[in-house]
Amino acid sequence: KAFHKIRILSVKILARKEFDMVAATHFPELTVPNVFHEALFSASPLATVLVEKEGCVLWANPAFLDLFEYQHHEVIQKKIADLVVKSPKVKKLVASIFVATFAEEKSLTHTTFRERKDGTLMNVQFTAIPFKAHGKHYAYGIYHNITEREQPNRTLLRTTRELERTVETAIQALSKVIEEHDPYTARHQREVARFAAMIATEMHLSQETLKTLYVTALLHNIGKISVPAEVLNKPGTLNEAERAIINNHPQKGYEIVRTIEFSGPVAECVLQHHELLDGSGYPQGLRDGEILPIAQLITVADVFSAMISDRPYRPSRGIEAALEELKNGRDVKYNSHVVDALEKLAMSGELKKAMAISG
Numbered sequence: 001k002a003f004h005k006i007r008i009l010s011v012k013i014l015a016r017k018e019f020d021m022v023a024a025t026h027f028p029e030l031t032v033p034n035v036f037h038e039a040l041f042s043a044s045p046l047a048t049v050l051v052e053k054e055g056c057v058l059w060a061n062p063a064f065l066d067l068f069e070y071q072h073h074e075v076i077q078k079k080i081a082d083l084v085v086k087s088p089k090v091k092k093l094v095a096s097i098f099v100a101t102f103a104e105e106k107s108l109t110h111t112t113f114r115e116r117k118d119g120t121l122m123n124v125q126f127t128a129i130p131f132k133a134h135g136k137h138y139a140y141g142i143y144h145n146i147t148e149r150e151q152p153n154r155t156l157l158r159t160t161r162e163l164e165r166t167v168e169t170a171i172q173a174l175s176k177v178i179e180e181h182d183p184y185t186a187r188h189q190r191e192v193a194r195f196a197a198m199i200a201t202e203m204h205l206s207q208e209t210l211k212t213l214y215v216t217a218l219l220h221n222i223g224k225i226s227v228p229a230e231v232l233n234k235p236g237t238l239n240e241a242e243r244a245i246i247n248n249h250p251q252k253g254y255e256i257v258r259t260i261e262f263s264g265p266v267a268e269c270v271l272q273h274h275e276l277l278d279g280s281g282y283p284q285g286l287r288d289g290e291i292l293p294i295a296q297l298i299t300v301a302d303v304f305s306a307m308i309s310d311r312p313y314r315p316s317r318g319i320e321a322a323l324e325e326l327k328n329g330r331d332v333k334y335n336s337h338v339v340d341a342l343e344k345l346a347m348s349g350e351l352k353k354a355m356a357i358s359g
Helices: 004-028 034-042 064-066 080-084 087-105 148-181 181-204 209-218 222-226 240-247 249-255 266-272 293-307 321-327 336-348 350-357
Strands: 047-052 055-061 108-115 121-133 137-147
Touching: 047 064, 064 137, 064 181, 080 087, 087 108, 087 121, 087 137, 121 148, 148 181, 148 209, 148 222, 181 209, 181 293, 181 336, 181 350, 209 266, 209 293, 222 249, 240 249, 249 266, 266 293, 293 336, 321 336, 336 350
Parallel strands: none
Antiparallel strands: 047 055, 047 137, 108 121, 121 137
């Protein structure tokens, strides 16, 4: 500690001499009392440099030398960009910041990264303060190391990304399970997800809503893994017991999906995707105000996809018949805004394009 104090004192003495030389050279008519210099610069805990318009360092305080790990003689008359970054592209950016500061003649503050002499990266809050003296342009560059403050944010971001990857892996695994159990259901889920995303885009819904919607659509029929394949693919009419098994798949899906942490109400929408506005849906018989908007959108995409697909018990009904069914149920069974958006996509030809691409 004693050695460190002596070193700091020596640097301060050297810095003061250098500052006096700079002042004498660049500000011949300006006298800066030592007390001001000591209080404002040498003793400042913030790393500070004085830079001329061409980018050369005229003076640096001890905090700057400590932060970037330089000796005083290593920074004087050196380009500031060469001292605080190594990448050629970033050097140009650093130089452009000072150019902009001089051009606009106003202070500029932003958060970025800089590098120590040994290449160690730091997050810094940087402020450039321009001023003129005797017809010449100068600027103070002030660096505040915020690496420790930013570390929790980076950790949180990394954790969030890891969780998102985990969720994506879980979705892929569930999709694989349902595909092996019933290939039609797997294809249907992907198709509903595509139609739902197109409708949401047409309705200008938020990205966060679109994300929840897409995941829900990919998983909305996951509960069908509890339904025997012979019931799912039965060519004839289902009996009462078989219909009860089918109608229970939203509940089964909810029980599976609720174990996964999603950012939106995915599990609840899986549970509600067969509910209808007039209360005639299942499994809970919910009505308009009780059904989540995302679930209402999924319902429309689900009905449309189901009706235009061939099934063992019936052929495809076609796009026109599917749209007619949905339009007849506007504001009765189905959300009118969602139906209108789907109809617009059909009229524009976007639906047929999507179906052709999916093959």
